[in-house]
Amino acid sequence: MRLKVGRWEKVPEEVVSSAKGLYRRWLITPRDGAPNFAMRLFRMVPGGETPPHSHDWEHEVFILSGRGRATLDGEEYELSSGTFLFIPGGVEHAFQNDGREDLVFLCLVPASAVPPGK
Amino acid sequence: MRLKVGRWEKVPEEVVSSAKGLYRRWLITPRDGAPNFAMRLFRMVPGGETPPHSHDWEHEVFILSGRGRATLDGEEYELSSGTFLFIPGGVEHAFQNDGREDLVFLCLVPASAVPPGK
Numbered sequence: 001m002r003l004k005v006g007r008w009e010k011v012p013e014e015v016v017s018s019a020k021g022l023y024r025r026w027l028i029t030p031r032d033g034a035p036n037f038a039m040r041l042f043r044m045v046p047g048g049e050t051p052p053h054s055h056d057w058e059h060e061v062f063i064l065s066g067r068g069r070a071t072l073d074g075e076e077y078e079l080s081s082g083t084f085l086f087i088p089g090g091v092e093h094a095f096q097n098d099g100r101e102d103l104v105f106l107c108l109v110p111a112s113a114v115p116p117g118k
Numbered sequence: 119m120r121l122k123v124g125r126w127e128k129v130p131e132e133v134v135s136s137a138k139g140l141y142r143r144w145l146i147t148p149r150d151g152a153p154n155f156a157m158r159l160f161r162m163v164p165g166g167e168t169p170p171h172s173h174d175w176e177h178e179v180f181i182l183s184g185r186g187r188a189t190l191d192g193e194e195y196e197l198s199s200g201t202f203l204f205i206p207g208g209v210e211h212a213f214q215n216d217g218r219e220d221l222v223f224l225c226l227v228p229a230s231a232v233p234p235g236k
Contacts (some may be wrong), residue, residue, distance in 0.1 A: 004204040005195045007187070028204045029179050036228040037155040039178050039202065058159050062126075062224060064182070070123070076159050077123045078163075084157065086122040086146045106180060108226060110154040 002033045008041045021048025021097070029118045030111050038114045044068065044103040052094040057088040057113040058065060062106045067099030079103065120151045126159045139166025139215070147236045148229050156232045162186065162213060162221040170212040175231040178207040180224045185217030197221065 008027060016022040028039040035096055042067075044050075052071065063083040068076045071088060071094045079085075079095075087093050097103040124206075126145060134140040139162055146157040162168075162184075170189065181201040188195045189212045190205060197203075207212050215221040 002204075002206060003190050003209060004202075006149070007200050009200060010204060011214070026210055027180075027202045032204050034176060034178065034204055037178065037226065039204075040119070040162065041224070056132050058152060058154070060152065060155065062145075062157065072121050072123070074123075084122075084124055084126060084145045084153055086120075086150050086157075088120060088151055091121060106224070108119055108155065108157070109180070 004028060004032050011041070013043070018053075019044075019048065019050040021045040022050060026118050030114055031118060035111065037068065037108050037110050038118070039106060039108050042080070042105050042107055046097050046098040046100055048103070049096040050094050052092050054090055054092040055113070056089045057110050058078045058089050059085070059088065059093070060108045061085040064104040066103035066107065068095060068097040068103040070095050071118070079105075122146060122150050130133070131161070133176050134160070136167065136171075137168040139163040144236050148232055149236060150159070150217060153229065155226050155228050157224060157226050160223050160225055162215040164215050164218055164220070166221070167214040168212050172208055172210045173231070174207045176207050177203070177211070178226045179203040179205065182222040183218045184215065184221035184223065185211075186213060186215040186221040188213050197223075227236050
């Protein structure tokens with residue numbers, strides 16, 4: 001029975017080396033005792049992007065601030081504060097920040113997708 | 119393989135009858151094909167509150183806007199935009215909006231906690 005209350009700005013940020021201009025914070029993970037899913041916060045700088053990729057697990061995403069585009073299964077979607085996305089496992093997805101500010105978003109994944117040690 | 123992209127403001131809002139001044143939107147649920155966890159968005163009006171309660175499943179919460187307080191296991195925490203909370207199953211929790219604006223937050227739960235039909 002471990003509570004966790006924090007502010008995202010205070011969580012250490014790590015570089016996501018598989019993308020361009022993308023940084024990740026692990027807010028709530030199995031290491032905190034979260035049994036089923038993990039909450040991460042991403043910050044993508046202007047001009048940043050992830051290459052198109054897919055994997056077995058789903059994403060649940062909520063855009064907090066900034067503007068950008070997602071390409072999901074070949075189709076483009078505009079992103080801004082208040083957009084949410086469900087990206088099922090197996091769907092090819094890519095994100096791009098074509099705005100002037102950081103694109104900041106939550107992306108939650110099942111616990112089974114969290115690497116050991118996180 | 120069903121994508122879902124939406125804006126939270128466009129999702130129908132329902133009254134949470136067990137609380138005061140609290141409204142819920144189901145953004146991503148098992149009905150959308152989400153296999154492991156569900157994303158809900160809550161809006162609590164100024165003066166609104168939930169009674170202290172607990173249940174077997176966890177909450178993962180992220181405050182989007184507004185100000186308020188959470189009482190978790192008897193201890194008080196201030197809430198504002200950017201606060202995140204992990205509330206394990208079995209921990210008594212209550213929320214209160216003591217600010218002047220709506221307190222808006224995401225609260226995610228495991229799929230097993232989603233009522234049939236949602």
